[in-house]
Amino acid sequence: MLNYALRRIFMACLLALFVSFLTYALIFTAGDPAAAIAGSASTAADAENIRQIYGFDDPLIVQYLRWVGNVLQGDLGNSLYFRQPVSEIILSRFAVTAQVGIFALIFAMLIAVPLGVAAGRWPNSLIDRGALFIAVVGQAVPSFWFALLLIIVFSITFPILPSSGLGTWRHYVLPVLVLGYFSMPAIMRLTRSGMISALETDYIRTARAMGLSERRVLFDYALRNAALPLISLSSAQFGFMLAGSVVVESVFAIPGAGRLAWESIGRADLPTVQALVLCFSLFYVLLTLLADMLNAALDPRMRMK
Template sequence: MLSYAVRRIAMACLLTLFVSFIAYSLIFAAGDPAAALAGNASTAADADRLRQLYGFDRPIIVQYLHWLSGVLRGDLGTSLYFDQPVATLLLERFTTTARLGFFGLVLALVIAVPLGVVAGRWPNSMVDRLALLLAVVGQAMPSFWFALLLMILFSVKLSILPASGTASWQSFVMPTIVLGYFSMPAIMRLTRSGMISALESDYIRTARAMGLSEARVLFDYALRNAALPIISLSSAQFGFMLAGSVVVESVFAIHGAGSLAWESISRADLPTVQALVLCFSLFYVFFTMVADMLNAMLDPRMRSK
């Protein structure tokens, strides 16, 4: 297990280095960043001054190494729009987004996994059909539309939940439901298919022939094997919640990392955009590595890969 962990961490470090270079290079893919900073009403001389001021006239590898050295020291630059250190800005915004994503993932797992287990144990039953119906509706309904329906019901009609902001824990209820419901269908369907496949295996028939209780067969044997892809999917879903929460944050007026990404892109705040792309990518790399570690603990066969 230790050798597998070392290999996986080394791969994650190499991938992080590659991602950091892509994150820095993306701003040059859309054109000249100096011209974008100068604006449409600027002259060529204005763009040249900005190019020299920010070092855009140097080779890109030199710029990247200078930027990477600052990142390793915790210096992500200064926001051009907010006029404050990007690291401080990200810390404030990511706290809100991470809390929202964590609650959404927990809600999705609490609902989707038991539903998937029951649906897989009794396929084509009423519970199975209800679970599939919830999955289809969850995949078909846009998140912003579902958010608006919740706001009309709980904020306008019933007046029991705030429609926006982050002043109290009640403000996170509706955004959590929206994010959790959006991630629930994939987790539920994967749990269901994994349980159906596991329950048809020879070791399950052997466990039942040994007289083990149905609950132990379901949760100690079948679910343990079906949990491997669920863990991988959950890590990807959590990364998606962090990076893709811009719609939910916009609807509920939550000032998190998603809304910061939209503000930074629309205002050509290049240092903040670079830092956001890097942080979102690192979250995916980190949680994928954690999922691989957990899968290796559950299935020793993965340690030899």
């Protein structure tokens, strides 16, 4: 287990380093950072002066190493719009995004897993067809369109839920529904296929021949084996939720990291955009690493890879 953990951590560190380099390169592909800092009313001499002050005239690798050193010390730079450290802005906004994402993942698991289990237990039945219909609709409907539809129904036609901001638990309902429904199809389909495969194995037939109850066969044996891929998928879906929060938070006016990314792109706030992309990417890498470690702890065969 220790060797497996060290290998996974080493690979995660390499991936994080690669992601950090791509993130830093974004500031140059998006435009001239010196011109963005100087502003639209600046002259070419002003931009050149800023290049010398911030070191933008140094080789790219030198700038990258200097930036990595600052990031490791918690310095993500200063926002060009808010005029304060980016790390302080992201910490307050990221907590809101993570909170909405956690609620959405819990909602998706509570709906998708039972439906997937039922669809796998009775394939080609009415339950199976209904679950597959929900999955297909969830994959086909854009999240922003679904969010606007919920606002029209539950905030305008029947004004029972607020359509923007955060305050009470009622403000979380619509954003959680949209983000959760976005992740339900993948979880449901994987649970269904895992249950179908598990129920066709010899140990399930042996368990039934021993007279075990169907409930115990389903949940203690079949679902336990089908749940292993769900751990990796759930971590990936949570990462997708955080990245997909850009659309949802913009529609529902939620003051989270996703809306901050949208606003920063429109304001050409390159340091903030750069830091947000880095944080989202590194968080996704960390989630994948934790899912691999948990899978290895539950299934010893994973440690042999």
